[in-house]
Every structure is written in C-alpha cells, then in structure tokens.
Amino acid sequence: MLTAASGQNFGRQFRTHYGAAALACAAVAIFVLGFVSALVFVRPAKAEGNPASLNPAAISYTLPDQLKWVTQPNGAINAVLRGDPSKPGPYIVLTKWTAHHMSRPHFHPNDRYVMVLSGTWWVGTGNKYDPDSTVPMPTGTFAEHYGKQVHYDGAKDGDVVLEIVGDGPATQVAAEEK
Numbered sequence: 001m002l003t004a005a006s007g008q009n010f011g012r013q014f015r016t017h018y019g020a021a022a023l024a025c026a027a028v029a030i031f032v033l034g035f036v037s038a039l040v041f042v043r044p045a046k047a048e049g050n051p052a053s054l055n056p057a058a059i060s061y062t063l064p065d066q067l068k069w070v071t072q073p074n075g076a077i078n079a080v081l082r083g084d085p086s087k088p089g090p091y092i093v094l095t096k097w098t099a100h101h102m103s104r105p106h107f108h109p110n111d112r113y114v115m116v117l118s119g120t121w122w123v124g125t126g127n128k129y130d131p132d133s134t135v136p137m138p139t140g141t142f143a144e145h146y147g148k149q150v151h152y153d154g155a156k157d158g159d160v161v162l163e164i165v166g167d168g169p170a171t172q173v174a175a176e177e178k
Contacts, residue, residue: 102154119160
C-alpha cells in the first residue's frame with residue numbers, strides 16, 4: 001500500500017538518483033497519460049461549447065484531429081505533444097508502430113520513459129536483431145529505456161501506441177551487429 005510518506009520518500013530517492021528534470025518529466029508523463037489515454041482508449045465526445053470561452057492563460061489543448069502525425073524513416077509514426085525531441089530539453093511524443101514494423105538495434109543518449117497506451121509493444125535488447133526474442137509489453141505497461149543501452153522495439157500482429165517522455169536530443173544511434 002502506498003502511503004503519503006512512502007510516496008514522498010520515493011520522490012526524494014528518485015530526485016536524488018535521476019535529478020529534478022527526470023522527476024518533472026515523469027510527473028508530466030503521468031499527467032499527460034490521462035489526456036492521451038482518452039485519445040486512444042475512449043472515443044472522444046463531440047466538442048460542445050465555445051472553446052473561445054476558455055482562458056488561454058489557464059489551459060491549452062490539442063484535439064485528436066489536430067495532432068500532426070509524421071512518419072519517421074524507421075517506420076514509426078510520431079506526434080510531438082510538447083517540446084522538440086531534436087533539441088536539448090524535455091519532450092513528450094506519441095509513437096505509433098503499425099503491425100509488423102520494428103526498429104533495428106539502436107540506442108539513445110538519454111533515459112526515456114515509455115507508457116504503452118494501446119496494443120502490445122514488443123521489446124528486445126542487444127546488438128543482434130532477433131524479433132522472435134522480443135518480450136511483449138501490454139497496454140498499461142510503464143518502462144524506462146536507459147540511455148546508451150541497445151534495444152529494438154515495435155509491433156508484431158497489431159498496432160501499438162506509446163507515450164515517450166525524455167530529455168532531448170532524442171537522437172538514435174544504430175548499433176546492429178551484422
């Protein structure tokens with residue numbers, strides 16, 4: 001059972017080990033998950049009312065049909081929610097892997113926090129690409145990709161949507177053993 005004291009202790013340990021920026025990214029990820037899960041799991045209700053009546057100093061939002069999805073060279077389809085993954089600083093990205101698409105072994109310079117929003121995400125580690133050895137991560141799984149550690153991932157029989165939070169730049173360095 002999680003108590004307020006144990007939660008505060010976890011926060012102190014997390015901050016000490018990972019830094020305040022990582023804690024902030026994790027907090028944003030948890031907050032955004034509620035918004036994003038509504039996009040993925042629940043058919044959005046028809047927008048009613050006048051959005052112009054909302055104070056832009058209090059809230060900003062992007063409706064599902066306003067997300068800008070961009071196909072990446074590795075086959076992933078991304079929508080940047082916050083920040084710029086190509087630059088230093090925190091970012092939040094939605095990533096869709098369509099069925100039968102996977103990345104090749106690679107690593108990123110910084111830790112990344114990943115939440116599986118829908119579908120099953122398949123993950124493998126090591127420099128040798130072996131999709132048969134990947135491990136399934138079902139909807140609701142939270143994972144950390146540690147910086148400079150080789151992995152590959154994607155979708156097998158069905159699409160998967162991930163929320164990825166990290167500190168940029170989110171460069172990808174190929175590490176496949178050929």
